[in-house]
Amino acid sequence: MTDFKVIAFDADDTLFVNETYFAEAEEKFCGLMSDYLSKQSISQELYRVQINNLSTYGYGIKGYILSMIEVALAISENTLGVAAIEKIIQYGKELTQKPIELLDGVAETLEALHGRYKLVVATKGDLLDQRRKVHNSGLGKYFHHIEVMSDKQEIDYADLIQRLEVKPEEFLMVGNSLKSDVLPVLALGGHAVHVPFHTTWEHEKIHHQIVHPNFYNYSNIQEVLKLVP
């Protein structure tokens, strides 16, 4: 048993459904652009532009939609009707209004940990959108605060842990992304739980296995409770 002081939870696809909604939006976008290219090519191009724009826009819905508009202009070679652009903007607004679907075991886990550890949300994405989701999920009461991180690399976690005024070994991160929630935290000497979600965004995939004494792979978030007294 380790004496954790802070337990941080990723939000999207760890606490509640997210990737599913982005996949739906992408599906609609591919439909909208189907006169120009195959679904697969559109998806590839969207992914390429999104990654290319990450350093400009960061993560989240607004940057996603701006990238979508950019792709729409590019693959239609500027012949697209503006009505299509209007639709893309609408996809974005719809994304900000999606219902919050808690993942299995989340509420029970937070209820059990609340009051015993400082719980924070550590997430990428749009600040306002993440606040809205945590608030509307009813989970806000469990968290000390929300950390919206511009990225989730080692340096970002180092900053976070320093700001939280704990030692890395007192920090436990729980999330669905091996790349963003697990590897950088382990590298710093922290602990990390991976709870996979059924869909993983291409950008978050890694292709090797993790073996580490501070790493825990669980199928349900409630198993986190095994790590605490």
Add this chain to the structure above:
Amino acid sequence: MTDFKVIAFDADDTLFVNETYFAEAEEKFCGLMSDYLSKQSISQELYRVQINNLSTYGYGIKGYILSMIEVALAISENTLGVAAIEKIIQYGKELTQKPIELLDGVAETLEALHGRYKLVVATKGDLLDQRRKVHNSGLGKYFHHIEVMSDKQEIDYADLIQRLEVKPEEFLMVGNSLKSDVLPVLALGGHAVHVPFHTTWEHEKIHHQIVHPNFYNYSNIQEVLKLVP
């Protein structure tokens, strides 16, 4: 003399130039749309849509650009060429790459306060963009961290002050907006310094005078040093 523990600084138009760049982008946008409406009408419409979208997009460049695209579609009644949309996206990307122009007295003030108080940046806008600006300004070394707030109302400051674990009377906010940096802080029992910038976004304007024992109106940020021993 009050015993401050945290001094928080607004970023845009308090530490460095911002509104000027948004005004430039708006100028270009009005030029782009000048076939459809007068400059004044375009500006009014952009403002209306921006405010209307605040609860969806929050503050910052990305939401601004999405609103601009929306206005472009609306006032052209969907007859606009997509090349114009491409230009608008470009305006946004340019905004994320503007040079950082420190305002007069900022570096001297932070240098004098650094190490004696916990200094934080408390700002609205895009997380990534605010980080970039604080980092590129060379001011990052003075700050404990950056608080990107989804809004700057009383409740947001109450959250912030609680998270910082200080009492309101130990909190001093410095900013260029009476509405966002001064009034909510005074209402909570904190202290606030107003350092006006030559341009104020319509949304940040208030039309009454503030008289309050914890309120200080200075023409140069360096005057903040008068408040500390």
